[in-house]
Amino acid sequence: MRAVGFTRFGGPEVLEIVERPVPEPGDGEVRIRVAAATVNPTDLALRSGGHGPLTGLAPPYVPGMELAGTVDVAPAGAGYRPGERVMAIVSPRTARGGAQAEYVVVPADSVTAVPDGMGLVEAATLPMNGLTVVRALDLLDLGPGQTLAVTGAAGAVGGYAIQLGQVAGLRVIADAYPKDSELIRRLGADVVVPRGDEVASAIRLATGHGADALIDAAVMGERVLPAVRDGGQVAAVRRFAGETERSIKIVLVLVRDYLHAAGKLAELAALAAAGRITLRVARTLPAAEAAQAHRLLEAGGVRGRLVLTF
Helix, strand or coil: CEEEEECCCCCHHHCEEEECCCCCCCCCEEEEEEEEEEECHHHHHHHHCCCCCCCCCCCCECCCCEEEEEEEECCCCCCCCCCCEEEEECCCCCCCCCCCECEEEEEHHHEEECCCCCCHHHHCCCHHHHHHHHHHHHHHCCCCCCEEEEECCCCHHHHHHHHHHHHCCCEEEEEECHHHHHHHHHHCCCEEEECCCCHHHHHHHHHCCCEEEEEECCCCHHHHHHHEEEEEEEEECCCCCCCCCCCCEEEECCHHHHCCCHHHHHHHHHHHHCCCCCCCEEEEEEHHHHHHHHHHHHHCCCCCEEEEEC
16 A cells, blocks of 8 residues: 655655555454545654654654544444544554555544545544644633633644634633734634734733633743743643743643544534534645645644645
């Protein structure tokens, strides 16, 4: 089968189409014929070596953490039937590799059905980024009426943070460059503040005392702390840079903790089908153009997800 792979760390040029054996599912696993797989910042870090050595794995390494397609093989007891449209989350740090391949085998508890009326390209954008935000909100454990601030709100994680915050009954304050302000309002932010070096001050001004919690999708680290009230919380989607203050709790969000959270993924799919969260596709490219997708993402300014098709 064809897959996007690389044999050495480096820039986008190290990516190529490689041939790999079609994986065989075991008990409780599902083989999916992939239609679409996204390109995320974590894929860029994997390719460049930013995640460290891939110890115990043999090249070529296959990136990708989320996909959508149709069930190809589903052993008895897996809960799915051949031909069923599904989406899934997968870890690329395994011998089988990640999502960017024609066929991918995943545990059944990493899969959920794609609702009728939802395209597979759109569905592929939900598992990783959606579950990242669900994990963040579960860790923060805010109650209705509390205030959630979001940095990097125009990105995929930020957009889901706004909308899932609204679903949870939170008051959401989100940042935006002027060109993105209307988008952030459409996504449902209660207050939009300017993105930039003064975003923390703007959030604090909008709340009076600081937000109860903040999801730092822009990875600003300690620069966001003034936005949060004394004793509040910051959800960091990467390792937090700096030291905390004023008893603010830092929680590290690892989507790998929800690799087997099919129930939560099903809830996300239902919310998307009901129009309560928005699936945003920036652009689709054939898998053979994976290097170009990486270049586009590295250049910045992508709104929604870049999706590779197979």
